[in-house]
Amino acid sequence: MAKLEGETPVFSEDRVRALVEPHRHERGPLIEVLHAVQADFGYVDKRAVAVIADELNLSRAEVHGVVTYYRDFRSEPPASSVVRLCRAEACQSMGAEALVAQACEKLGVRVGERTPDGRVELDQAFCFGNCALAPSVTVDGRLYGRLDAGHLDALLEAL
Amino acid sequence: MTATVYVPRDSSARSVGADEVAGEIARLAGERDLDLTVVRNGSRGMLWLEPLVEVASSRGRVGYGPVTPGDVDELLAAGLTEGADHRLSLGLVEEIPYLARQERLTFSRVGVTDPLSTEDYEEHGGLAGLRKALAMEPAAVVDEVLKSGLRGRGGAGFPAGVKWSTVLATPTPDVKFVCCNADEGDSGTFADRMLMEGDPFLLIEGMTIAGLAVGATEGFLYIRSEYPDAVATMRTAIEIAHIRGWLGPSVLESGRAFQLSVRVGAGSYVCGEEMAMLESLEGRRGVVRAKPPLPAHAGLFGRPTVVNNVLTLAAVPWILINGAAAYQALGTGRSRGTQVFQLAGNIARGGVVELPFGGSLAELVNDFGGGTRTGRPVRAVQVGGPLGSYLPASALDIEMNYEAFAAASAMIGHGGIVVFDDTVDMARQARFAMEFCAEESCGKCTPCRVGAVRGVEVIDKIIAGEEAAANLELLKDLCDLMVDGSLCAMGGLTPMPVRSVLSHFIDDFHLGEDGQVRPGGQTG
Incomplete structure (x- = not known):
């Protein structure tokens, strides 16, 4: 299952089956399997749904239902960078909404959208558990606290 | 003598540069040929001081903070390794009033030890609760927790001992489970995260005691995906605990089994509700189940299951070591x-x-x-x-x-x-409560799924002054319906913040300008 850093593997049924294998004998393994597939491919391809259903003896509807229920699972490849601003109460109390507006303007997108060149996706989150050092953002999974307008600008420019 | 310097690995500390500070200390110590080791401890929980660097001295641990990478050269030159005075010095960390005034039972080791060092854990009193539990009858362990008065720390405050005794008394054809709810999704909460990152063996010990007490041989720890550091730390700690024989087929060579594994959530707030969490652990959509049956009778995969929060389970070792009466005395x-x-x-x-x-x-x-x-x-x-x-x-x-x-x-x-x-607009906060419910509702109960969307619309109308009095009545009616008609706390409690805004901050709706409702009007 070796892959080069930052490279998304080409979809293959065999690769999905190999990803299911270590979880096959776990109890209720579907979500673990979906995490594994997404970690490998970057998303859960529609074609993977049928393979996973077959491997775990579930209906395609059950697998599809789980993929679409949880916000973490994507059905399309992600942008090269994902910016997630926290909009929960603790971050609101420290000006999160102004930072969301700033990011929207700077990137020219709304929350949930990606830039026209497809490189950056702006997303929201409800709490990273960094509420004493609010407001918070993650950039490609890395958490930054005590965010202010200048720092957010610098982070977005570095993308 | 080798100096020991502590730089937290806690994700809050890392969010403000702890990794960079630790890296800079190691690099500059190398350049200066200083004899020091850097330990990545948990955070002391004084988060405004992060990154909080500590050094062990003959007087105790001396703290400096908040430290930036740019401060490190100057700190080393001033004699950081000897605990020397400096403008960033906080003195002895344990004498800082914020910490000194606390009574740390559950958090006693967090920030003090290397979270993944089993030696540190045992030197600081770890495993004593588990050893005590192994020497007791399961019913006696349950009784101790019952007598301590420990209530569930997840929010509902249900007596932990009552749950445990129900699971102990419920027969099973094969297995029972202990599930720890670490889906800490509430904004403003981060203690579960800090405990898992800062003292993971304590949670393992608490879950193991729960397993032994109720006759459960398997445990699941359900951690939200927004906590990647906690996931990594817990996975490593569980692996170490299995290797050491603290977990596995014979816990501390007692001949009694307890296995533990981590499951990662996938971005659903409602999975912090115990019934939705069980669905998620079974690999399904996190949709709330109706009670009964209670999880203690038929929980995970239909088997008797203890479901407790991180802090509930982490309180148990202390209770066993010090006795129910000592806990009850607080x-x-x-x-x-x-x-x-x-x-x-x-x-x-x-x-x-x-x-x-x-x-x-x-x-x-x-x-x-x-x-x-x-x-x-x-x-x-x-x-x-x-x-x-x-x-x-x-x-x-x-x-x-x-x-x-x-x-x-x-x-x-x-x-x-x-x-x-005082810059907060409380009408917006009431609106957000409904918006959040609309975003996170699992969809099972109509009052929650649809009611939350209607709640946002109605609040928007009140804010815009459209038939404010009538819409205020409608909002109150909607709140009643959501409370009465929802299976779980998502729909059932969303009205709580909304009603509190109506009770205490009604002025923020700027009613009365159109003559319909007077400010501070009859909204109790």
Whole structure:
């Protein structure tokens, strides 16, 4: 299952089956399997749904239902960078909404959208558990606290 | 002699540069040929001081903070390794009033030890609770937890011992389970995260004791995906515990089995509700189940299951070591022991404060927290997460216990305290409560799924002054319906913050200008 850093593997049924294998004998393994597939491919391809259903003896509807229920699972490849601003109460109390507006303007997108060149996706989150050092953002999974307008600008420019 | 320097690995500390500080200390120590080792400890929970660097000295641990990478050269030159004086020096860490005034039972090791060192863990009293439990009859362990008065720290406050004794008494054809709910999704709460990152073996020990007590041989720890550091730390700790024989087919060579594994959530807030969490653990959509059956009778995969929060299970080793009476001696009324409060939001000194139940909210917000970070007056404090009430500044003398909060139409919940200054628009906060419910509802109950969307619309109309009086009535009616018609706390408690805004902050709806409702009008 070796892959080069930052490279998304080409979809293959065999690769999905190999990803299911270590979880096959776990109890209720579907979500673990979906995490594994997404970690490998970057998303859960529609074609993977049928393979996973077959491997775990579930209906395609059950697998599809789980993929679409949880916000973490994507059905399309992600942008090269994902910016997630926290909009929960603790971050609101420290000006999160102004930072969301700033990011929207700077990137020219709304929350949930990606830039026209497809490189950056702006997303929201409800709490990273960094509420004493609010407001918070993650950039490609890395958490930054005590965010202010200048720092957010610098982070977005570095993308 | 090798100097030991501590730089936290806690994700909050990392979010403000702890990794860079640790890297710079190692690099410059190498350049200067200094004999030092860097230990990545948990955080002491004084988060406004992060990155908080400590050095072991003959007097005790001396702290410096907040430290930036740019300060490191100067700190080393000033004699950091000897605990020398410096403008960033905080003196002896354990004498800092914020820490010295706390009573840390559950958090006693967090920030002190290397979280993944089994030697550190045992040297600081780890495993003593488990050893004691192994020498007792399971029913005696359950009885001890029952007598301690320990209540569920996840929010609902249900007596842990009652759950445990039900699971102990329920027969099973094969297995029973212990599930730890680490889906800490409430804004303003981070104690579960800090404990998992800072003292993972304590949670393992607590879960193992629970397993032995009720006859469960398998445990699951359900951690939200927003906590990648906690996931990594717990996975490593569980692996180490299996290798050491603390977990596995024969726990501490007792011949009794307990296996433990981590499951990662996938971004659903409602999975913090125990019935939705069980669905998720079974690999399904996180849709709430109706009760009965209770999880204690038919929980995970239909088997008798203990479901407890991280802090509930982490309190158990202390109770076994020190006895139920010692735990029972702390606290007030029916709220026994300590609660790990979390100071968050617009607060000067945010962090973790573990105290016996019984102090006041004002003491936490003002004495510990130092008021707002912006320096403006406190206007509102939300306690207990997104489903908790907003309390006005005039109500901060409320005592910190379950009953006092219930009497004030509020809840302590998981102990999260989010402070807002006087620039907050409380009508927007009421709207957000509904918006959040609309975003996160699992969809099972119509009053929650549809009601939350209608709630946003109705609040928008009131804010816009469209038939404000009639829409205010409609909003109150909707709140009643959501409370009465929802299976779980998502729909059932979303009205709590909304109603608290109507009770305490009605002026923010700017009613009365059209003559329909007077400011501060009849909205109780």
